[in-house]
Amino acid sequence: MIKFDKDENLILxxxxxxxxxxxxxxxxxxxAIVPVFLFSxxxxxxxxxxxxxxxxxLLGLYGLWLLVIWVVYFIxxxxxYLDVWYVTDKQIYDVLQNGFFHREVSILRFxxxxxxxxxxxxxxxxxxxxxxxxVQTAGDTSADFxxxxxxxxxxxxxxxxxxxxxxxxxxxxx
Amino acid sequence: MVISQDKLNEYLSHPxxxxxxxxxxxxxxxLMTIFLxxxxxxxxxxSMKIALAELVYxxxxxxxxxxxxxxxxxxTIS
Numbered sequence: 001m002i003k004f005d006k007d008e009n010l011i012l013x014x015x016x017x018x019x020x021x022x023x024x025x026x027x028x029x030x031x032a033i034v035p036v037f038l039f040s041x042x043x044x045x046x047x048x049x050x051x052x053x054x055x056x057x058l059l060g061l062y063g064l065w066l067l068v069i070w071v072v073y074f075i076x077x078x079x080x081y082l083d084v085w086y087v088t089d090k091q092i093y094d095v096l097q098n099g100f101f102h103r104e105v106s107i108l109r110f111x112x113x114x115x116x117x118x119x120x121x122x123x124x125x126x127x128x129x130x131x132x133x134x135v136q137t138a139g140d141t142s143a144d145f146x147x148x149x150x151x152x153x154x155x156x157x158x159x160x161x162x163x164x165x166x167x168x169x170x171x172x173x174x
Numbered sequence: 175m176v177i178s179q180d181k182l183n184e185y186l187s188h189p190x191x192x193x194x195x196x197x198x199x200x201x202x203x204x205l206m207t208i209f210l211x212x213x214x215x216x217x218x219x220x221s222m223k224i225a226l227a228e229l230v231y232x233x234x235x236x237x238x239x240x241x242x243x244x245x246x247x248x249x250t251i252s
Binding site: 001002010013046049052053054056057059060061062063064066067068070071074075077078081082086095097100103 | 179182186192195196199202203206207209210213214216217218219223227231234235238239240241242243244245246248249252
């Protein structure tokens with residue numbers, strides 16, 4: 001877990017919109033349902049009589065198949081949930097989780113923000129209000145921050161801009 | 175496609191092979207579960223959400239393991 005300073009307060013957590021997680025959910029459901037149809041056609045396709053004994057076998061294998069899908073689905077969810085921006089009253093923590101063994105945490109102070117861009121492209125992102133937030137940093141050494149499919153990107157942008165201007169005036173960072 | 179019933183009966187009459195597959199999957203599942211719980215506990219910030227995720231994950235997984243184990247047991251003894 002990220003440890004903030006004692007006098008640092010978490011203002012906002014920014015994640016990808018839940019809508020983007022519909023795709024892995026739908027794929028998992030399709031993978032879960034496909035064997036049911038396959039079993040239904042198995043007797044006809046293979047001209048093979050599925051006795052009660054083999055029904056138990058198929059059910060057992062189906063249980064294992066569902067277990068595999070369940071685990072893969074939660075691995076996807078972990079990527080989604082742990083990929084986050086924590087906005088505190090001092091700085092932004094950009095956490096990039098990519099699988100189990102790739103995790104990057106970058107910190108950006110508000111006074112280092114040079115420009116914030118929001119990019120909402122397409123009907124669905126417009127309707128559900130999600131899009132890309134790009135924070136350009138001042139200085140050559142620090143990398144820019146980007147979060148794709150972020151929830152309410154314009155609200156986040158306004159908040160970051162506000163915190164940036166306060167930091168410039170010296171009312172946030174002391 | 176026609177498969178001889180006798181031939182298929184012969185292939186499928188080795189429950190040990192299916193139990194072997196069962197334990198392989200359970201082993202991988204256990205390993206992945208350790209990784210998942212470690213990440214949630216270590217990096218998750220909202221303990222309520224993490225507790226809920228753990229509950230849903232473990233209850234779901236336990237159900238699927240139970241279905242698989244019970245069904246394979248019935249297959250073995252029938």
